[in-house]
Amino acid sequence: MSDIIRRKTRLVSVGDIKIGGGSPITVQSMLNTKTVDVDGSIKQIEKLRAVGCDLIRLAVPDENSAHAFGEIAKRTGLPLIADIHYNYKLAHLALDNGAKKIRMNPGNMQDFAQIKPLADRMRDLGVPVRVGVNGGSLDDRFKGMNEVDALVESALECANIFESAGMRDIVIAIKSSNTDINIRANEKLASMCDYPLHIGVTEAGTLRTGLVKSSIGIGTLLREGIGDTIRVSLSTDVVEEVLAGKKILQTLGIRKNAVEVVACPTCARTEIDVEEFANRVELLTANVEKPLTISILGCPLNGIGEGENSDLGIAGGKEKSVILKDGKIFKTVPSSEVFEEFKKLLDEKLV
Amino acid sequence: MSDIIRRKTRLVSVGDIKIGGGSPITVQSMLNTKTVDVDGSIKQIEKLRAVGCDLIRLAVPDENSAHAFGEIAKRTGLPLIADIHYNYKLAHLALDNGAKKIRMNPGNMQDFAQIKPLADRMRDLGVPVRVGVNGGSLDDRFKGMNEVDALVESALECANIFESAGMRDIVIAIKSSNTDINIRANEKLASMCDYPLHIGVTEAGTLRTGLVKSSIGIGTLLREGIGDTIRVSLSTDVVEEVLAGKKILQTLGIRKNAVEVVACPTCARTEIDVEEFANRVELLTANVEKPLTISILGCPLNGIGEGENSDLGIAGGKEKSVILKDGKIFKTVPSSEVFEEFKKLLDEKLV
Numbered sequence: 227m228s229d230i231i232r233r234k235t236r237l238v239s240v241g242d243i244k245i246g247g248g249s250p251i252t253v254q255s256m257l258n259t260k261t262v263d264v265d266g267s268i269k270q271i272e273k274l275r276a277v278g279c280d281l282i283r284l285a286v287p288d289e290n291s292a293h294a295f296g297e298i299a300k301r302t303g304l305p306l307i308a309d310i311h312y313n314y315k316l317a318h319l320a321l322d323n324g325a326k327k328i329r330m331n332p333g334n335m336q337d338f339a340q341i342k343p344l345a346d347r348m349r350d351l352g353v354p355v356r357v358g359v360n361g362g363s364l365d366d367r368f369k370g371m372n373e374v375d376a377l378v379e380s381a382l383e384c385a386n387i388f389e390s391a392g393m394r395d396i397v398i399a400i401k402s403s404n405t406d407i408n409i410r411a412n413e414k415l416a417s418m419c420d421y422p423l424h425i426g427v428t429e430a431g432t433l434r435t436g437l438v439k440s441s442i443g444i445g446t447l448l449r450e451g452i453g454d455t456i457r458v459s460l461s462t463d464v465v466e467e468v469l470a471g472k473k474i475l476q477t478l479g480i481r482k483n484a485v486e487v488v489a490c491p492t493c494a495r496t497e498i499d500v501e502e503f504a505n506r507v508e509l510l511t512a513n514v515e516k517p518l519t520i521s522i523l524g525c526p527l528n529g530i531g532e533g534e535n536s537d538l539g540i541a542g543g544k545e546k547s548v549i550l551k552d553g554k555i556f557k558t559v560p561s562s563e564v565f566e567e568f569k570k571l572l573d574e575k576l577v
Numbered sequence: 578m579s580d581i582i583r584r585k586t587r588l589v590s591v592g593d594i595k596i597g598g599g600s601p602i603t604v605q606s607m608l609n610t611k612t613v614d615v616d617g618s619i620k621q622i623e624k625l626r627a628v629g630c631d632l633i634r635l636a637v638p639d640e641n642s643a644h645a646f647g648e649i650a651k652r653t654g655l656p657l658i659a660d661i662h663y664n665y666k667l668a669h670l671a672l673d674n675g676a677k678k679i680r681m682n683p684g685n686m687q688d689f690a691q692i693k694p695l696a697d698r699m700r701d702l703g704v705p706v707r708v709g710v711n712g713g714s715l716d717d718r719f720k721g722m723n724e725v726d727a728l729v730e731s732a733l734e735c736a737n738i739f740e741s742a743g744m745r746d747i748v749i750a751i752k753s754s755n756t757d758i759n760i761r762a763n764e765k766l767a768s769m770c771d772y773p774l775h776i777g778v779t780e781a782g783t784l785r786t787g788l789v790k791s792s793i794g795i796g797t798l799l800r801e802g803i804g805d806t807i808r809v810s811l812s813t814d815v816v817e818e819v820l821a822g823k824k825i826l827q828t829l830g831i832r833k834n835a836v837e838v839v840a841c842p843t844c845a846r847t848e849i850d851v852e853e854f855a856n857r858v859e860l861l862t863a864n865v866e867k868p869l870t871i872s873i874l875g876c877p878l879n880g881i882g883e884g885e886n887s888d889l890g891i892a893g894g895k896e897k898s899v900i901l902k903d904g905k906i907f908k909t910v911p912s913s914e915v916f917e918e919f920k921k922l923l924d925e926k927l928v
Contacts, residue, residue: 258847363882403839405828429872431840432855434788434817438824441792446800459842461852461873466785467842473789477756488754489782491810491818496609501812504783521780522812534713 230480232451235422238354238395241305241326243281245354245397246422246454251480252280253471254424254457255464256309261291267298270464275304278513279468281455283307283329286320296323307356314340321347327397329356332384333363341384345391354395357384360428361402373402377411378418385421396421397455401428405443412447422454429459436460437470441477448478469512485511488536489522496524498542503565507572514576521550530555538575540568581831583802586773589705589746592656592677594632596705596748597773597805602831603631604822605775605808606815607660612642618649621815626655629864630819632806634658634680637671647674658707665691672698678748680707683735684714692735696742705746708735711779712753724753728762729769736772747772748806752779756794763798773805780810787811788821792828799829820863836862839887840873847875849893854916858923865927872901881906889926891919 237247245252255274259266261284271282286292286308299306307327308320311334320328328348332338348355359381361373368376377400385396398421402408408427416423427443430436440458447453458470475481489504490496504522511520521539526548533539539550547564549557551571559567588598596603606625610618612635622633637643637659650657658678659671662685671679679699683689699706710732712724719727728751736747749772753759759778767774778794781787791809798804809821826832840855841847855873862871872890877899884890890901898915900908902922910918 256842258842362885406830429839429841429874431838432852432859433784434820435824435838435840435855435859436842437785437788438792438821439828441789442796442825442828445793445796449797461840461842461855469785470789473786474793477790477793479757487782487786488780489786489812490780491607491609491787491812501783504786504812508783508786523780 230449230451230478233416234420235454236394236420238397238422239352240281240307240354243305245424249454251448251453251475252455253278253468253475254281254283254307254455255279255467255471256283256285256457258464261285261287261298262294264294264297264301267294268301271298271302271304273465274468276513277465277468277509278472281305281307281327283309285309286316286325287311288316289319292316292319292323295320295325299324299326311335314344317344318347321351321353325353327354327356329358329399330384331358331360331363332380333359333365336365338384338387341387342391345388345393348388348395349391349393352395354397355388355393356397356399356424357381357388358399358424359384359401361404361407362429373404373407374411374414377402377407378415381415382419385419397424398422399424399426401426401459403427403429403439405439408443409446412452413450416452423452424455424457425453426457426459431461433460433462433466436462440470441474444471444474445478448474448480469508472512483515483517485514485516485518485520487511487520487522488539490524496542497526497544498524498540498547498561498564500524500542503540503542506565510572511576516576518575520572538568538571540564581800581802581829584767585771586805587745587771589748589773590703591632591658591705594656596775600805602799602804602826603806604629604819604826605632605634605658605806606630606818606822607634607636607808609815612636612638612649613645615645615648615652618645619652622649622653622655624816625819627864628816628819628860629823632656632658632678634660636660637667637676638662639667640670643667643670643674646671646676650675650677662686665695668695669698672702672704676704678705678707680709680750681735682709682711682714683731684710684716687716689735689738692738693742696739696744699739699746700742700744703746705748706739706744707748707750707775708732708739709750709775710735710752712755712758713780724755724758725762725765728753728758729766732766733770736770748775749773750775750777752777754778754780754790756790759794760797763803764801767803774803775806775808776804777808777810782812784811784813784817787813791821792825795822795825796829799825799831820859823863834866834868836865836867836869836871838862838871838873839890841875847893848877848895849875849891849898849912849915851875851893854891854893857916861920861923862927867927869926871923889919889922891915 305326586597656677
């Protein structure tokens, strides 16, 4: 998949983060804290940053949230995105409070006469808009149509109004909770404009369902060169959204300098807690930019052979476990100490 | 993705379960209990069956396991698959004990002279073989080669020996933990033979990594029409492997009569525990063969609109929540009672 040819798109800047124009594909997430909970929101932002989230969006459902948004933007110093529904005033308030990108949903902000003054301000401030259309909240005017066309037309109609106001910094997202519709709508949109596309499957669901739908939905488009920034929507810890997004990029060979944790599926031969070890290693290495392969394998018998391509690994046994380094047996230690011993080597490798 | 054209393959039977020849794509898993723990293994088999696992494999690493395998096969009455490494005798013992399919790994069963007598017996018994090659346990003879060719050649070499002994019931699996190699190797193999293919990404890892790699790896091949039976390998509860496998088929439109649980990604507006509700509904409906859409949405504001395409749903609010039925508001109830009320409607829909 090293032969992905990316669709050519215009370059848009969110503060110092670039989207489109050949920039690396960014991974974003959205807080699920109340924005008015400033401390809680900042804590969640820190968790997201620790695993490498590039761009963060916050809901701005009312005036108090807009002020809290400003406080959070100031204290973190990050280019934050304000998520706006229903109300143009909130978009202006978010700009007053330092929003570096505005996401608006044309499905619930139908008074397009209000776009012109907003666009004028955003153009002057150099703040981009993301026109974000969801299959579930389409404007009534598009409801009779098939969903693919409705998503595309609703988004382009709104983007054109921003464009007419002389704004160039426009990103589009069209999302359906149906993966197939999602793929086809984005393929169609991609062929009709040069806007950078934010892609993701909306209301994707639980960790399990969301990962499957997002991996296929986002993965298929990325393989076709479509997509400049991605968000995996999950009804769970937002950190998982970032880990999944980065893992999709890594699996497709788009993100190369990253740690790959290989773990066996466990079977009757398994002697250590493969899942827990592997999870710990994934969290420890999520934001490491080195192309390391780490194997966590449940038995010494197959494990030593299967760990041959690893920079580091564990092949767990009942009483003794083997630590692998550069594909070879490095040390045999009591199983109770194996993770601690392994962690020392890992820390060395990460320096 | 309704236009998937499946690759033509020969039909192979595992007891009364069909693989290939245009049969529905089956989902399989492998126990991670010790096979000698007969009661524990049967309990895990029941859990897998409850979520719709079509085919189940057990490790047979020694003689005692072979006898336990026989006991489990007898008590469950299911066509079980024996997973054999290193030792041809264990394959014969598994046949003695009622195995309905033998998986052998040619990478660690190099004495191919022993294939002929095994193949003769399997042919007479009508028991198929799965030649299962893993990138991590390739025979030394193939280790210099690039992994794609090594996987394909190792598998075909072994399959040819079974074929020469007059055996027709052959399934092949070639698995790499690298998703890209996995896809390319299976594409190549698919073009070279008519064997049904078992596909999966090996050592795929934790739930999060495994789901991403498997969804992309298996999903890409299935979209190309390649794959007759699938296994999602995860280092976690085996039930997740089946849920993921079925969800991949559903996302691609291959499994149509299934329940789709749509859940919002949660945000500052979220008022109920979307994740927990959605997980509960997924487990309750995993094996239901009806094309229902169920929405679990965190706020009444967007929720009611976004639930318009649902057969059933919840739009949660702070004190009161809305239950949606056939896309419309059915009832408003106290949020503390919403799941219970929803469950009554769900039970009615599932009858």
